[in-house]
Amino acid sequence: MNGRAIGRIVALATAVAAPLGLGLAVAPAASAAAVTTLYYSSSGAPDYLGQIDQGAANWNAAVTDVKLVKRTSGATIKFHEIHSGGSYTNTNGHGRGDIYLDTSQVAEGFDPTRIAAHELGHNLGLPDHYTGPCTELMSGHGPGTACTNAKPSAAEAAKVQSLWVNGFAATAAASQKVAY
Numbered sequence: 001m002n003g004r005a006i007g008r009i010v011a012l013a014t015a016v017a018a019p020l021g022l023g024l025a026v027a028p029a030a031s032a033a034a035v036t037t038l039y040y041s042s043s044g045a046p047d048y049l050g051q052i053d054q055g056a057a058n059w060n061a062a063v064t065d066v067k068l069v070k071r072t073s074g075a076t077i078k079f080h081e082i083h084s085g086g087s088y089t090n091t092n093g094h095g096r097g098d099i100y101l102d103t104s105q106v107a108e109g110f111d112p113t114r115i116a117a118h119e120l121g122h123n124l125g126l127p128d129h130y131t132g133p134c135t136e137l138m139s140g141h142g143p144g145t146a147c148t149n150a151k152p153s154a155a156e157a158a159k160v161q162s163l164w165v166n167g168f169a170a171t172a173a174a175s176q177k178v179a180y
């Protein structure tokens with residue numbers, strides 16, 4: 001780095017520091033990041049309305065940078081119901097996607113609230129981790145039908161929190177299909 005660049009940085013630091021030194025009103029040092037609201041619709045999966053809302057509520061209880069709100073029109077995350085082939089989502093991993101809940105998978109014994117929360121996890125940016133324990137949402141079908149946990153682990157919540165700290169500014173990937 002040359003001397004001129006260093007000088008510029010020092011000047012910037014001084015400019016930032018000056019108002020603080022003058023004791024002017026300043027924002028709290030640890031001001032929270034703005035919340036990004038994502039809208040989801042569940043009308044396409046009428047058998048799982050309560051489970052979908054619970055899955056969204058579990059995410060909302062675990063993270064603060066992004067919030068899931070149900071809305072009938074204009075939603076970017078849309079739930080649908082299918083009857084074979086397994087639950088999955090087509091998503092860009094950053095707030096936009098279609099989620100397909102498979103009634104036959106629920107009939108096999110897989111918990112629909114966990115499935116809904118898992119697929120929301122994909123839409124929030126998390127990948128599958130089938131070898132993980134039941135305490136992880138993204139272990140999906142891995143732990144079997146006995147696993148009904150529908151809440152993200154602390155690590156999963158922290159990851160989503162980091163992915164949304166800059167709202168939609170993060171680069172969204174091309175939409176891809178990922179399963180439960």
Ligand SMILES: [Zn+2]
Pocket residue numbers: 118122127128140178179180
């Ligand atoms: Zn999955």
